[in-house]
Amino acid sequence: xxxxxxxxxxxxxxxxxxxxxxxxxxxxxxxxxxxxxxxxxxxxxxxxxxxxxxxxxxxxxxxxxxxxxxxxxxxxxxxxxxxxxxxxxxxxxxxxxxxxxxxxxxxxxxxxxxxxxxxxxxxxxxxxxxxxxxxxxxxxxxxxxxxxxxxxxxxxxxxxxxxxxxxxxxxxxxxxxxxxxxxxxxxxxxxxxxxxxxxxxxxxxxxxxxxxxxxxxxxxxxxxxxxxxxxxxxxxxxxxxxxxxxxxxxxxxxxxxxxxxxxxxxxxxxxxxxxxxxxxxxxxxxxxxxxxxxxxxxxxxxxxxxxxxxxxxxxxxxxxxxxxxxxxxxxxxxxxxxxxxxxxx
Amino acid sequence: xxxxxxxxxxxxxxxxxxxxxxxxxxxxxxxxxxxxxxxxxxxxxxxxxxxxxxxxxxxxxxxxxxxxxxxxxxxxxxxxxxxxxxxxxxxxxxxxxxxxxxxxxxxxxxxxxxxxxxxxxxxxxxxxxxxxxxxxxxxxxxxxxxxxxxxxxxxxxxxxxxxxxxxxxxxxxxxxxxxxxxxxxxxxxxxxxxxxxxxxxxxxxxxxxxxxxxxxxxxxxxxxxxxxxxxxxxxxxxxxxxxxxxxxxxxxxxxxxxxxxxxxxxxxxxxxxxxxxxxxxxxxxxxxxxxxxxxxxxxxxxxxxxxxxxxxxxxxxxxxxxxxxxxxxxxxxxxxxxxxxxxxx
DNA sequence: GTGAAAGCGCTAACAA
DNA sequence: TTGTTAGCGCTTTCAC
Numbered sequence: 105x106x107x108x109x110x111x112x113x114x115x116x117x118x119x120x121x122x123x124x125x126x127x128x129x130x131x132x133x134x135x136x137x138x139x140x141x142x143x144x145x146x147x148x149x150x151x152x153x154x155x156x157x158x159x160x161x162x163x164x165x166x167x168x169x170x171x172x173x174x175x176x177x178x179x180x181x182x183x184x185x186x187x188x189x190x191x192x193x194x195x196x197x198x199x200x201x202x203x204x205x206x207x208x209x210x211x212x213x214x215x216x217x218x219x220x221x222x223x224x225x226x227x228x229x230x231x232x233x234x235x236x237x238x239x240x241x242x243x244x245x246x247x248x249x250x251x252x253x254x255x256x257x258x259x260x261x262x263x264x265x266x267x268x269x270x271x272x273x274x275x276x277x278x279x280x281x282x283x284x285x286x287x288x289x290x291x292x293x294x295x296x297x298x299x300x301x302x303x304x305x306x307x308x309x310x311x312x313x314x315x316x317x318x319x320x321x322x323x324x325x326x327x328x329x330x331x332x333x334x335x336x337x338x339x340x341x342x343x344x345x346x347x348x349x350x351x352x353x354x355x356x357x358x359x360x361x362x363x364x365x366x367x368x369x370x371x372x373x374x375x376x377x378x379x380x381x382x383x384x385x386x387x388x389x390x391x392x393x394x395x396x397x398x399x400x401x402x403x404x405x406x407x408x409x410x411x412x413x414x415x416x417x418x419x420x421x422x423x424x425x426x427x428x429x430x431x432x433x434x435x436x437x438x439x440x441x442x443x444x445x446x447x448x449x
Numbered sequence: 450x451x452x453x454x455x456x457x458x459x460x461x462x463x464x465x466x467x468x469x470x471x472x473x474x475x476x477x478x479x480x481x482x483x484x485x486x487x488x489x490x491x492x493x494x495x496x497x498x499x500x501x502x503x504x505x506x507x508x509x510x511x512x513x514x515x516x517x518x519x520x521x522x523x524x525x526x527x528x529x530x531x532x533x534x535x536x537x538x539x540x541x542x543x544x545x546x547x548x549x550x551x552x553x554x555x556x557x558x559x560x561x562x563x564x565x566x567x568x569x570x571x572x573x574x575x576x577x578x579x580x581x582x583x584x585x586x587x588x589x590x591x592x593x594x595x596x597x598x599x600x601x602x603x604x605x606x607x608x609x610x611x612x613x614x615x616x617x618x619x620x621x622x623x624x625x626x627x628x629x630x631x632x633x634x635x636x637x638x639x640x641x642x643x644x645x646x647x648x649x650x651x652x653x654x655x656x657x658x659x660x661x662x663x664x665x666x667x668x669x670x671x672x673x674x675x676x677x678x679x680x681x682x683x684x685x686x687x688x689x690x691x692x693x694x695x696x697x698x699x700x701x702x703x704x705x706x707x708x709x710x711x712x713x714x715x716x717x718x719x720x721x722x723x724x725x726x727x728x729x730x731x732x733x734x735x736x737x738x739x740x741x742x743x744x745x746x747x748x749x750x751x752x753x754x755x756x757x758x759x760x761x762x763x764x765x766x767x768x769x770x771x772x773x774x775x776x777x778x779x780x781x782x783x784x785x786x787x788x789x790x791x792x793x794x
Numbered sequence: 795g796t797g798a799a800a801g802c803g804c805t806a807a808c809a810a
Numbered sequence: 811t812t813g814t815t816a817g818c819g820c821t822t823t824c825a826c
Contacts, residue, residue, distance in 0.1 A: 111571070111597075113819055124797045129821060139795065154595075156571040160514075161819035163505040164802045171574075190535065197556045206569060209554035211542045224551060226456070226501040228803095229516075250499075252456075334739060363739070394679060394712070396741075458803055469813045474805060484811065506803035509818045573819095797826080802819105809814075 112153040121149035132157060163228065171206040172417060173230040175221060177237045177244045187388050188406060189236065192258060195410025196234060203418050205231075218244055226251040232417045234258060240304045245270075256417045258409065260436065262306040273413045273437045275404035277307050277385075280441030281314025284355050284383045284402050287443055289318065291381055293353035297326035299340040299365060301357040308332070311357045311385060326351065330361055337364025345372055352380055353449070359384040359391040359401055366395050366448070381449035397447035404441050412437055457498040466494035477502055508573070516551040517541075517762060518575040520566060522582045522589045532733050533751060534581070537603060540755025541579060548763050550576075563589055570596040577762045579603060585649045590615075601762045603754065605781065607651040618758045618782045620749035622652050622730075625786030626659025629700050629728045629747050632788055634663065636726055638698035642671035644685040644710060646702040653677070656702045656730060671696065675706055682709025690717055697725055698794070704729035704736040704746055711740050711793070726794035742792035749786050757782055 114132075118125045123142060130138050131146040132155075138146075149155075163169050174196060176189060193209075200207050208230055210221050225233055225248060232254040237245050240262040248255055257272035288296050298315040301308030315323055326348060330340040337356060341364065344351060356362035362384030366376060374380050376397055384392060387403035416437065459477075463470045468487060475483050476491040477500075483491075494500075508514050519541060521534060538554075545552050553575055555566050570578055570593060577599040582590050585607045593600055602617035633641050643660040646653030660668055671693060675685040682701060686709065689696060701707035707729030711721060719725050721742055729737060732748035761782065 111573070114821095115819080125820080126797060126799095126822080127795090130796090133821085137795065142796085156568060158509075158819050159572040159574055160505045160508040161802090162821075164503070164509055164804085164819080165821045167802085169505075193556075198558065201556075201558065201562060201565070204565070206574075207554055207556065209552055211538075211546075211552065213543065213546070217546060220546070220549070223501060227504040228456070228501075229504055229551075251501075334735070367739070367741075390679070394708070396712075459805095460803080470804080471806085471813060471815095472811090475812090478805085482811065487812085503803050506818090507805075509803080509820090510805045512818080795826105798824090800821105800823085802821090804818085805816105807814105807816085810812085 111158070112155045113158070114155075117146065117149045117153055117155050120153060121146045167228075169229060169231050170204060171208050171230045172200055172414070173208045173210055173225060173233045175210045175212065175225075175233055175235045175237075175244070175248065177212045177235070177239075177242055187390060188386070191406040192236070192410035192413075195407035195412075196414045197410075198407075199411045199414035199418075203414075205414075205418065212244065215243070218247055222247040222251055225253055232256070234413050234417060237261060238305045238307075239302075240306075254417060256413045258413055260306045260310075262304070262309070269435050271416055271435055273409050273416065273439070274307075275409065275441055276438050277310035277441075278314040278317070280385065280402040280404065280443075281311040281355070281357075282318050283441070283443050284385065285315050285318040287400070287445075288353040288355060288381055288383060288449060291353070291377075291449065293381055295326065295348065295351050296323065296353040296355060297328065297344050297348065297351045298323065299328050299330050299337060299344070299354060299356045299361050301330065301332040301361075303329060308357055315355060330357070332358050332360060334360045334364035334367075337361030338368050339364075341365040341368040345369075345374075354380060354382045356382065356384050359386045359388045359395075359399060362399055362401070362448075363391055363395050366397075366399075370396075377447065377449050383443075383449045387444050392444075392446070395448070400446045400449040401444055402441050403444045405439060409439060412439070456503070457500045458503070459500075462491065462494045462498055462500050465498060466491045512573075514574060514576050515549060516553050516575045517545055517759070518553045518555055518570060518578045520555045520557065520570075520578055520580045520582075520589070520593065522557045522580070522584075522587055532735060533731070536751035537581075537755035537758075540752035540757075541759045542755075543752075544756045544759035544763075548759075550759075550763065557589065560588070563592055567592040567596055570598055577601070579758050579762060582606060583650045583652075584647075585651075599762060601758045603758055605651045605655075607649070607654070614780050616761055616780055618754050618761065618784070619652075620754065620786055621783050622655035622786075623659040623662070625730065625747040625749065625788075626656040626700070626702075627662050628786070628788050629730065630660050630663040632745070632790075633698040633700060633726055633728060633794060636698070636722075636794065638726055640671065640693065640696050641668065641698040641700060642673065642689050642693065642696050643668065644673050644675050644682060644689070644699060644701045644706050646675065646677040646706075648674060653702055660700060675702070677703050677705060679705045679709035679712075682706030683713050684709075686710040686713040690714075690719075699725060699727045701727065701729050704731045704733045704740075704744060707744055707746070707793075708736055708740050711742075711744075715741075722792065722794050728788075728794045732789050737789075737791070740793070745791045745794040746789055747786050748789045750784060754784060757784070 114125045114128050118128045135143045236258040260274045300312050328340040328344050330336040384399045384401035387401045392399040392401050459470045463473045480488045581603040605619045645657050673685040673689050675681040729744045729746035732746045737744040737746050
């Protein structure tokens with residue numbers, strides 16, 4: 105609401121300090137090659153005037169922005185309802201901050217926003233982008249590649265053509281799912297069901313794959329497709345109980361669905377884990393620790409994933425050393441998962 | 450990872466279309482006052498070259514950025530764990546998007562980040578800031594005012610000197626709390642307790658004030674200070690039950706704490722609402738609807754708050770019409786709350 | 795080590 | 811209506 109007071113420029117500082125703009129610029133950018141007394145004088149002038157460099161002017165010549173965009177493409181309402189993004193953001197934010205980069209968050213609610221985002225990325229605001237594109241048919245990744253800026257994806261993109269060389273960070277969803285199912289089998293359970301996430305997301309598809317790896321064809325009739333939400337978990341669990349009342353174990357593709365499943369099981373009078381053992385995925389603490397009973401689940405270090413994404417992006421430009429040594433550039437980083445045992449299985 | 454291909458400039462487009470840079474600029478910015486055939490030719494050239502305006506260059510001359518910073522000052526871990534910010538962000542994001550503004554999210558993890566944020570805001574990246582500063586003693590607001598850009602606060606700032614004229618958006622926490630407590634009293638409850646949030650936040654302090662408005666001094670012994678987290682709610686509830694086993698109603702200052710309290714009550718064998726009625730605050734759906742029993746709570750329209758904050762900020766500059774008519778500028782917008790009845794009270 | 799001068803890509807008077 | 815021109819505030823050769 106304050107009317108923008110005109111900020112002092114390099115020129116003003118130079119005048120006050122009695123030096124040239126070039127010298128002030130040098131001091132402001134680290135002061136290399138400027139003699140101590142001058143540095144001191146310039147510093148004082150900067151202080152006195154409250155000078156802050158104008159980034160637009162700086163970027164115009166340096167072509168650097170020290171800012172990174174985080175693009176979250178999620179048309180659905182659950183963008184943040186799910187603590188998943190929140191945790192990744194924390195990791196990303198920490199890493200970027202440590203390297204003096206700013207985080208610019210771009211939320212896209214629908215297709216209309218896509219061109220806006222593409223324009224922004226191509227418009228020279230940021231040095232790179234971290235992209236969360238969850239669905240197979242999302243046009244956004246293509247647009248972003250068109251913008252021609254370095255990009256790292258969160259989660260393995262699911263394009264059918266495996267030709268594009270993308271950099272991404274993901275959890276080992278398939279292996280994590282295997283562990284979960286093996287754990288249930290190790291408990292002596294034989295009728296193990298799986299509540300899937302939306303299968304147009306690679307994370308959900310990979311977890312289903314892991315389930316199948318262990319169960320083989322025997323598992324197929326016990327698979328119920330769902331959507332990663334608590335409500336979806338409830339619906340899927342009801343359907344499952346109706347279809348297969350003899351089920352004795354459930355592997356839900358995430359904790360939110362598991363919590364919904366637990367509610368339905370309680371409502372139907374099944375004891376957990378005595379009658380039905382339940383395992384989730386994510387180890388989302390606010391959910392997993394506070395269900396009744398607390399949830400056994402597959403933990404992925406979400407915050408760390410975010411941190412690694414940022415690191416990969418910031419490192420990117422360094423690697424232009426040898427073009428033939430290009431294959432050492434990791435195109436996908438897959439982090440391990442661990443099973444966390446609590447009371448539900 | 451792609452090496453940045455040099456983007457085409459206005460100059461290039463002008464050359465290809467056979468016109469001057471000025472004409473291209475006009476077309477790109479809406480095409481007013483340019484004859485149709487030329488517009489067409491320029492459009493084609495833009496298309497062909499994949500031209501996207503360089504924002505740094507543009508801002509340098511226009512001094513506008515079409516971007517707004519959202520500053521979330523939250524040293525604690527719960528930044529996002531709480532869906533509260535997520536919802537506000539959604540509202541903000543929608544409103545900004547509708548006005549073709551970008552959202553730049555600045556997370557500050559600790560005091561070290563403060564100067565970085567101040568520098569960013571003063572550095573001419575954004576046209577204004579939306580600030581969530583929750584704690585009384587936070588130095589950030591001061592720094593931001595120093596940056597001299599329009600600012601709107603989320604939640605009433607709690608500075609002791611009431612002299613600064615700040616613009617903020619808040620819920621009517623006090624009135625909401627009164628409603629909650631009156632509802633419990635209306636149920637015939639007489640030993641009504643209150644689990645507070647951290648009292649250095651105005652929202653928590655205001656809710657306590659509302660509780661006191663209704664209960665008077667009689668309520669004081671039944672107030673337990675806590676921290677807005679589920680764990681804090683559990684601890685506070687335990688302490689309360691130990692101290693006052695005869696308590697028959699609890700007003701928790703937010704839903705998260707209420708959920709913790711419910712767990713403790715169940716664990717101690719108290720029936721809700723028969724033995725102890727419970728009311729929360731926020732109506733955070735993923736929490737309130739899925740507790741057992743579902744939570745009666747005070748709803749605030751968090752997303753709407755975000756939307757209004759953004760609207761206020763974007764409108765700001767318009768209002769410079771008359772300086773004497775300044776008092777019509779709302780310095781605080783306080784939104785009403787409503788009680789949502791579910792099963793817990 | 796320091797300053798002078800050019801120019802990053804764009805918009806906005808001003809002329810034509 | 812269109813083009814010409816002068817900067818916006820900064821970094822960066824290049825002389826000195």
